[in-house]
């Protein structure tokens with residue numbers, strides 16, 4: 001049951017999008033998210049959707065994979081949609097008993113839904129086309145200018161990469177403990193939610209003790225291999241910008257320009 | 270003076286290590302008690318001893334992970350008490366731990382092997398060269414893109430060894446590297462250790478397996494933080510009474526050798542492993558076999 005959990009959701013493929021520098025991809029997603037919040041009308045979403053769709057096509061990640069990323073947020077999506085639909089004041093379009101749907105409510109509900117869906121598209125493309133290790137490297141590189149002001153950029157990156165290494169192991173461990181306890185009659189799968197959470201407690205305690213042991217051993221092993229923080233460290237993988245990264249940046253600027261124009265110069269649209 | 274230091278890659282002088290007491294009233298726990306030891310460069314030394322005899326503590330003090338509370342330790346002539354030399358000491362005397370899972374840092378094998386050189390500030394092109402060398406030497410080059418949790422225990426331990434080799438150490442301390450492995454994994458790791466020794470790297474192997482100790486040039490037996498015996502394995506294991514008194518077992522091959530001796534077969538003390546035991550017995554068998562065949566021909 002626990003073995004289904006995979007970290008991240010990398011979709012292995014050799015596309016231009018996959019090969020882009022992780023720093024460029026992270027910056028692009030951040031810009032894209034900011035732009036989504038600046039969009040004034042549906043035309044802006046149409047532009048954003050076109051941009052996202054073009055990137056998805058170029059990445060070769062099947063569209064249904066992107067949709068799958070929707071599942072965990074489907075409830076939030078439905079909830080925002082319904083709340084906006086029924087609770088927004090304005091000119092009434094339809095009413096049934098205590099429920100009214102207003103014109104502004106319908107607009108707002110659709111508007112928010114579009115924003116959420118497009119947000120998920122963006123982050124899904126990033127995680128589908130970038131290996132978790134590369135994401136960490138990219139984030140470290142982007143944050144490192146901040147370390148001059150005491151921001152722990154390297155530490156955050158190493159914490160993330162250690163988590164990437166040990167989460168699958170802890171999951172395996174949890175699976176083992178669960179099987180051992182099931183063999184002795186433990187029941188994790190029936191009863192209401194409180195019962196089920198309670199039955200998981202004996203699973204977490206050995207897991208936590210195990211994790212502390214690992215942390216202690218690992219800290220010593222890292223010290224033995226001359227780890228002393230980020231200063232003076234070189235890297236096996238050095239990120240280099242290529243022509244494709246420049247091209248992607250130009251396209252990103254064009255997209256951002258369009259959205260800003262839509263916001264600032266409504267007459268144009 | 271310099272020459273002596275070069276010859277003795279590790280020199281420990283009257284070293285004591287006390288762990289701080291668990292609570293205020295308790296006495297401090299003495300793990301190493303006035304130990305002196307010299308290890309020649311290029312030798313293969315096995316360290317035996319019962320649980321709690323101070324073997325791991327000894328390895329950690331040599332790696333400068335624990336500062337001695339008394340006495341001095343010199344690694345390649347560098348005192349482990351000198352804070353400025355700590356990194357050079359850890360680079361020169363690398364360490365491989367018992368649990369293969371808890372010493373790998375990265376989610377990708379080659380990145381893990383690169384961790385040490387990265388910490389040392391080795392230039393990128395040289396890191397690539399060093400890790401490829403190290404991974405080929407330990408036979409995990411084909412696995413370089415995999416995640417450690419997809420590998421067997423033996424493979425993981427070889428990744429850990431590659432990570433140390435990539436730092437280009439002169440000496441490697443192994444703390445029970447095979448304790449958690451199956452027989453196949455143990456054999457793989459032992460073969461690498463022997464290959465390293467052949468290359469001139471000094472090996473200090475802490476183990477509970479007597480047949481592994483039998484492969485060393487020199488065996489040190491620890492008891493209560495002191496050295497209880499220090500001899501070549503052939504000498505140590507020839508005195509079976511003494512071995513039992515030290516709380517050790519005999520290597521399986523020596524056990525058989527002793528039984529054969531008791532049965533009247535004459536076998537030398539140098540026979541310590543199954544391979545040489547088999548060779549000695551076969552040599553004997555060939556003679557009888559040969560005489561028999563000759564007899565058949567004569568008829």
Ligand SMILES: Nc1ncnc2c1ncn2[C@@H]1O[C@H](COP(=O)(O)OP(=O)(O)OP(=O)(O)O)[C@@H](O)[C@H]1O
Nearest residue numbers: 288298299300318319320321322323324325326327
């Ligand atoms: N972190 C610690 N704090 C306090 N005492 C410790 C600590 N580590 C070890 N000791 C004590 O020091 C002594 C030597 O321990 P050490 O781990 O060196 O033994 P060992 O020979 O490696 O044993 P094993 O064969 O079990 O690995 C033991 O009595 C142990 O209880």
Ligand SMILES: [Mg+2]
Nearest residue numbers: 324325326444
């Ligand atoms: Mg130990």
